[in-house]
Amino acid sequence: MKQRINVVLREEPQEQRVIVAGWVRTRRDTGTFSFLEVNDGSCLANLQVIADSSLANYEEEIKRLNTGCSVIVTGVAKKSPAKGQNVEVHADTIEVVGWADPENYPLQKKRHSFEFLREISHLRPRTNALGAVARVRSRLAWAINSFFQERGFFQVHTPIITTSDCEGAGEMFQVTTAREAGAAKGTHEEFFGRKAGLTVSGQLQAEVYALALGNVYTFGPTFRAENSNTSRHLAEFWMIEPEMAFCDLACNMELATDMLKYVLSDVVENCSEDMALFDSFIEKGLLAKLRSVIEKDFAHLTYTEAVDKLIASKKKFEFPVKWGIDLQSEHERYLCEELFGCPLIVTDYPATIKPFYMRVNDDGKTVAAMDILVPGIGEIVGGSQREERYEVLERRMLEAGIELEEYRWYLDLRKYGSVPHAGYGLGFERLVQFVTGMANIREVIPFPRTPGFAPC
């Protein structure tokens, strides 16, 4: 039975027989045998395999092995006499499954720039850092599902193709069967009988299920056709959107805080080897940062208080601060990184700069919005209590220039058994970025899609 290398490395070596299958990272020859470093993706560490020159295929094959070749090794696990590893496997047989021509194989046994690796997205998960990102990303997804499931939330699969436009979340990719550009208008009938696009948010549909099942969450792909070229934006990304009935802004903040602390703890505990790599090679002090986020309370300011703090700081900002403007990156960075040095929740933004569905506060000027800002990333969570009062919502939609007929279903939720409810969106890749310390969001999703880039 084939075993995973993480298991072989974990068990005490007692001359037990093992079979492992993986890819050769490097080969070192000595007088009478060779060392192979084999990695099967189950963990960061490689398994050191001792290939003795007595092996039948030693001269013809073993000595030709190089980075990238795939092998199946059978042998005996032994205590390693040298430093660097506790376990090593002395091979009885090494079957070469696939060669990787060293003249052409792009990965070398040395550091590569992330920019270069991005050009070979089909090979980059075979590197230490990108493999670690993939494992941590998977664990984070698991932790998020666990968090919500443990609390009795139901996962709802909201549509990827949607006809709900102008959710205030940005440009939509259009979905059409028309073959030629422009043909969609008039000459061809729309497949859905109306304009459709890829979802920019599952929130509105999640609200439908929250007002039936109580607490729900979505976890799926999201698309923005914005021409954004930054280290924090993708055209296709994954978003988690919980939505809770009978829940106000305070309840929303509490859930978001608990969720972040829960998933961070889980990953720090269960991905320690990969996290150690990020801590020492990607972002120094990463683990200390994460532990402090897990332990410390998040700071909380209202937008109005935040504006006061920014003005009181007497700092020169490129964009002068004044009540009513949206907070710029430099403002968020000052508050989050300099003033507090921890995650910061900003609530109660001016109604004029937030979307129609956010609940209007009693002052009539602000809405029950909340953004969670995190050092180094900026906004990681954006949410609000939703407007549950029919008349108020209708007025806000009209003010926003929204076609009411298109949103009858959404207004109906306020017409029949309406309840206070709230929710938020968490950018999954931004979370992975925060957890791994990876500087560019294109490295934390397997196949990044950005303007002008979607190779496979």
Added chain:
RNA sequence: UCCUCGGUAGCUCAGUAGGUAGAGCAGGUGGCUGUUAACCACCUUGUCGGCGGUUCGAGUCCGUCCCGGGGAGCCA
């Protein structure tokens, strides 16, 4: 999309006042060694991002387009 810096060997980069290119690593060959970014010796490698222009002559100067880094906007 805007500002800014960059694109030279498979990778990371150097290239002086315009005179048709170099290092380290990788790769190849040989040697050595319970090695672990192994080590030592020798050898190979380039449409200098694309197109156009100035010039006797362009990696180097000018224009334009593409791509990447950093910052900004939009946001998650």
